[in-house]
Amino acid sequence: MTRLVTLIAAAALSAAPTGPADATPASALDPPPVVRVMPLGDSITYGTGSCDGDGYRGPLLGLVAAQSRYAVDLVGSQQGGTMADPDNEGHPGYTISQIASGVDGWLAAAHPDVVLLHIGINDLLGGTDGATAADLARRLLDRIYADRPGVTVIMQGLIPTTPGWNPKPDQPPIQAIAGYNGRLRQLQPAEQQQGRRFSYVDAPSLDPGTQLPDGVHPDDAGYALLARNFFAPLDQAFSAGWFTGGPARPHPSAPIGTVHLADIRPDGALQNAEGDCAARSWSRWSPTGRDGVTEATSAAAYSIGRWSGCFQAAVPGGHRRLRQVTGRQVRP
Numbered sequence: 001m002t003r004l005v006t007l008i009a010a011a012a013l014s015a016a017p018t019g020p021a022d023a024t025p026a027s028a029l030d031p032p033p034v035v036r037v038m039p040l041g042d043s044i045t046y047g048t049g050s051c052d053g054d055g056y057r058g059p060l061l062g063l064v065a066a067q068s069r070y071a072v073d074l075v076g077s078q079q080g081g082t083m084a085d086p087d088n089e090g091h092p093g094y095t096i097s098q099i100a101s102g103v104d105g106w107l108a109a110a111h112p113d114v115v116l117l118h119i120g121i122n123d124l125l126g127g128t129d130g131a132t133a134a135d136l137a138r139r140l141l142d143r144i145y146a147d148r149p150g151v152t153v154i155m156q157g158l159i160p161t162t163p164g165w166n167p168k169p170d171q172p173p174i175q176a177i178a179g180y181n182g183r184l185r186q187l188q189p190a191e192q193q194q195g196r197r198f199s200y201v202d203a204p205s206l207d208p209g210t211q212l213p214d215g216v217h218p219d220d221a222g223y224a225l226l227a228r229n230f231f232a233p234l235d236q237a238f239s240a241g242w243f244t245g246g247p248a249r250p251h252p253s254a255p256i257g258t259v260h261l262a263d264i265r266p267d268g269a270l271q272n273a274e275g276d277c278a279a280r281s282w283s284r285w286s287p288t289g290r291d292g293v294t295e296a297t298s299a300a301a302y303s304i305g306r307w308s309g310c311f312q313a314a315v316p317g318g319h320r321r322l323r324q325v326t327g328r329q330v331r332p
Contacts, residue, residue, distance in 0.1 A: 049217030
């Protein structure tokens with residue numbers, strides 16, 4: 001299911017002088033240490049809005065692969081996107097409190113060395129003020145460090161130019177985000193004074209018209225910028241010795257020939273199914289808990305032969321992409 005992102009210096013090995021097999025230093029053959037990284041957050045962590053569903057996680061692994069000091073194994077109970085390592089802990093629609101309610105179990109199951117945290121937009125869009133949301137974020141940090149005292153947490157603030165779906169004239173989300181980010185920024189010295197391995201980084205200012213097409217979620221170019229902002233402190237933390245990684249841990253393989261599809265009920269709610277790809281049959285429809293697509297009338301995949309591409313929901317005036325699929329295993 002998961003393939004580690006790693007870079008082996010094959011060119012250096014091929015250029016080594018000829019000689020006895022045991023003349024090659026063992027260190028040249030050893031793979032780099034593997035760092036277990038948990039992307040934790042909401043729909044932006046999950047990758048909503050990116051064409052392949054990888055969000056910032058795909059570009060981040062690309063940046064990791066460009067160096068050879070360490071490899072990254074993404075961990076989490078969720079899977080999303082078409083990337084080789086789709087594991088994450090992104091929960092679309094979740095508030096900070098909802099993330100806090102599940103974080104104990106997620107950390108215990110995944111044993112991450114690093115947590116990449118991007119949270120709070122659903123709180124602010126729901127009317128929570130920036131100060132209250134920042135306090136909830138601080139409490140979540142306390143919980144994470146209580147569960148895993150030596151873990152490294154890298155928190156990226158919210159995208160400061162987020163307009164939201166239906167901004168209120170008297171309370172534009174951009175103002176709330178600025179206040180929230182300002183309080184998160186103040187957490188870094190306070191957390192580090194407690195001996196915690198914590199780093200805060202501002203999110204990039206994206207163009208609302210082109211890089212935030214739905215008002216909240218980045219497009220592929222926007223996600224690539226978020227990935228860069230996560231990679232810089234991640235790489236610095238490794239250089240500082242905040243985490244060292246270790247040997248790779250095996251992951252169970254995904255069953256080949258299984259495909260998860262999205263469908264839309266007459267009332268507009270989404271549901272998913274599991275089926276046998278070879279038999280072209282599907283069963284066990286079940287709700288996903290993602291309601292609100294009331295204008296959608298149908299769903300289909302534009303590429304069936306290799307089970308690749310994006311599912312599209314037919315809506316008045318056009319199509320809305322719901323999710324992505326791959327030839328091995330996909331999830332809603």
